[in-house]
Amino acid sequence: MNPTDLIGPVSPLGSPAPFWFITFFKVLGFILHMIPMNIWFAGMILVAVFAAFGKNHSLELAHRLSRTMPVIIALGINLGIVPLLFTQVGYYQFYYPAGVLIARAWLSVIVILIFAYYGVYVYSLGVRNGRRTKFALISAWVSSIAFIFVGFLFTNNFSLMANVQDWIHIYSRTSVGGAALGTGLNTADPTLFPRWLMMFGIAMTTTAVYIAFDATFLKKRDTSEEYRKWAGKFAFVFHTLGVFVFAAMGSWYIFGTLGKPVLDQLNHSPVMYFVFALTAISPGLVWIVMLAQRKSVRRNATIAAAVLQLVVLTLNAISRQWVQNEEIFKFERVSELPVRVQWSPLIVFLLLFVAGLAVVGWMVTKIVAVERSEAGV
C-alpha cells in the first residue's frame, strides 16, 4: 500500500493565507513559544532537585525560578497557540491523522498540564514557617517530570505527522472496526528520542541563559554579590551540559536517523546547508559568552547571551521547519495548495498584533518604572 493513500483530500475552502505567511507565523510563533517553554522544560527539574537537595545559593535559585515560573508557564502556553493554529491551517492533512492515531496520549497532555501547572503553584505557595512543605517538594517533582513527559508527547505527535509510512502500521495495530482507538505512539520512529532529547538540550541552554539574566536583572536588590558569582558559574556549567546534550542528540538525529532524501536535499541546497551549519555551531557562541561570565554575571555579557540565544532558537526553528517541509512535501506539496486569501481579516489581525504589542509594551514600561523607583535607581 502506498503511504499517500492515507492522506485526506484538500480543503475546498482554500488556504486563507499564502503559504509563506503561514510558515512565517508558524516559525515566529514557535520561537516565541520556545523561550518560555524551554525554561519550564529544563528549569522545573532544577527547582525540584535544588528544593530537595540544595542549600544556600542553589536553594535560592530554586526559589527564584519558582517565583516567576507561573508567569512563564502562562505566557508559554498561550504563545503556543499560534504555531499550533498555523500548523492546523497549513498541514491539516498531516496533523489531524497523527493526532487521532495517538489520541489518548495526545488528549492526556491536557490533563497532565493541569496537574503540572498547579504543582508549580503548590510549590511556590507551599511555604510554612519559612520552609517548604513536604507536599510542595513532592509537587515540584511531579511537575517537572510531567513537563518533560509532555515534551515527549509533543515530539510524538509532531514526528508522527511526517512519518506517514508508519501510519498504516499504527492504525492496523490499534484500531477497532476500522476506527482508531487512539492508543498508538510513534515509538517505532528512530527520530523520536533524539528529537525529544535534542530539545531538552536546547532547553538547558536557554534555562542557563535565563538564570544569568535573572541574577543580573530581575529583583536585583534581593540578590547578593555571592549569589551573582555563584549564578554565573552555575549558568556556565549548566549551559555546557546543555551544549553536550544538544550536540550528542543532534548528531544522533541528523547522522543516525534523518532519512537519506532529506540529507541529499540538504547537500543540494547551499543556503540550507549554511543555515544547518549555523544552527549546529550557534550554541557554541553563547557558550563563549557564558564562559566569559563564569566568575560572576555581568550586564553586557548577559544581554549578549540573551540576544545570541534568541538567534540559536531562531535558527533551530527555521531548520526544523525546513526539515518538516522536506519530509511532508514528499507526500503532498502543501505549499502549492489552492489559496483564497482572506485579506481583510488578515490585515485586521496584523493591526491588532501591533496594537497588542503596544499595549503590552505600555504595561511593561509601567512595571519597569515601579521596579526602578522601588530599587531607588
Add this chain to the structure above:
Amino acid sequence: MHYPWWYVPNFTAPMLIAGIATIHVFVSLYAVGGGIVLAGEVSHAYRINDKSALDYLRTHTLFFILLTVVFGAITGVGIWWTIGLASPLATESLIHIFVFGWAMEYVFFVIEIVSAFIFHYYWGRLAPNVHATVGWIYAVSAYISLVLITGITAFQLDIGNWTPEKGMWSAFFNPQTIPQILARSGASLLLASLYIYLHAAFKLKNHPQLRSLIENRISKWGMASAALVTAGGAWWYVNIPESARSALAGASALNILTALIFLASAVVFFMLYFGPYRHPGWLNPGFAILYFLLGIAATGTGEFIREGVRKPYIVYNYVTGNNVLVSEIPKLQATGYLNGGVWTKAYMRQQYPRVMTTDGNIDYNKLLELPTTDQLRVGEVLFQYHCNDCHSTRGFSGIDRLTQGWNKDMVSTVVTHLDKAHFFMPPWCGNDTEAALLTKYILSLSEPAPPGMKFSYAGDSEDGSTTDVIAREEKNR
C-alpha cells in the same frame, strides 16, 4: 472520512467535547465577567478610597488568577485539542474560515495574561489610576475574546448567508452571533457575581460589615446579568433555525432544560433582590453555595442546549455529524461510503484485498460473498464511520437499546431513511449493499425485547444475538 475516526468505547468521542466544554465554560465565563466586575469595583474602591474593599478585592484576584489562568486557559486549549480529535473535518473547516479570528483571539489572550499578572503582582505598587487601567485592559481584552469565540460557535449553528467565497466576516456576523453574545455576557457577569459571593461568604465570615458592602454592590451586577441572560436567550430562541426549534420542541428533555434555565435565572434574580440587595448581611456560605450551583446549572444547560440543537450538523449545512461535507454526500451515495472514505478504503484494502477491483476500488458484489463474520466486521466499520459520533454500540445513546426488539425491516428502514426517521440524523450516505451490511451488524447488537411482556416479540426469528445471526446466515448459504 477524510480522517481516521476516533473510537471512544461506550461514550463516543464527541461527548468528550461536550464534557470538556461544559467544565471550561464555568471558568471561562468567570474569566470574562470577573475581569469586568473586578475592574469596576477596584476603580470604585479607589475613587472612594475604601481600603478594606481593596484588600478583599486583592485576595479575590489571587483566587481569580489561580482558577482562570490555569484551569480556564488549559481547558480552553483542551477543547481545541478535543475538537481536532473528535471532529477533525469540522475543525479543519472552521480553522480555514476563522484562522484570523483565532489569531486575533490569541493577541487578546496574551494581553489578558500579561495584564492579569501585573494587576495581581503590582497591587499597591502601581499608581491607583494605572492599576485600575490595567484592570480595564484585562476586562476589555477578555470581553473581546468572548465576542470572537462566540461568533465562531454561533456560526456552527447558523451559517447565515455565508458561502465559501465570502470569507470570515460574513461567517462571523451570522444571525446567532449577537443574541449569543448578549446571553453569554449576562452569563459571565452572573457567574462572576456568584463566584464572588462564594468566595466572600467564606473569606469574609468574620467581617460582616465588609461582606454586606460587597454583597450589596455585587448584587447589582448579578441582577443586571440575570436580565441580560433572559433577553439574550429569548432573542436567541427567536433567531434559531427551524430545525433547532423543532429539536427543542420535540425533545422533552431539552424543553425541560430550557425552562430550567429561565427558571434558574429568575430564581437567582429574585434571590439576589430580596437577599443581598435588600437585606445585606443575609448571605451565608450555605446560600452562597446554593446560588452558585443554580448559576452553574443555568449556564451548563444553556451551553448544552446550544450544542445539542445543532444536529445533524457540526457546522450547519456544511459539515455533518458523521464528518462528511454536505457537498460530498451524493457522490458517497453513488460510489459507496467505504469507497469514498480515505481511511475506510485503506482499511478494506488491507483487510480484504480480495474484494478490491484492479483499479483499487471496492467491488460491492464481492462484499456480499464474504462469510457472515466478515460481513459483520464490515458493518462495524460502517457503524464507526457513520453512526459512532452520536451512538455508541453499548452505552451512551447505545444502538443496542435504541433498536431493542426491532426486526430486520425496522432496522433497515431506519438505516436507509435516517433523516426521515429523525431530522437530527444525517441522511444515509452509503449505497444499498452497505445499508444491508450495517443492518446486519446492528441486528447482531440489538437487545431482544424484554421477556415476559404480553406483546413481546421474543421468539421472532428476525431478531437475535450475534451467534443467531451468524448461524442463520450460514444455514441459508
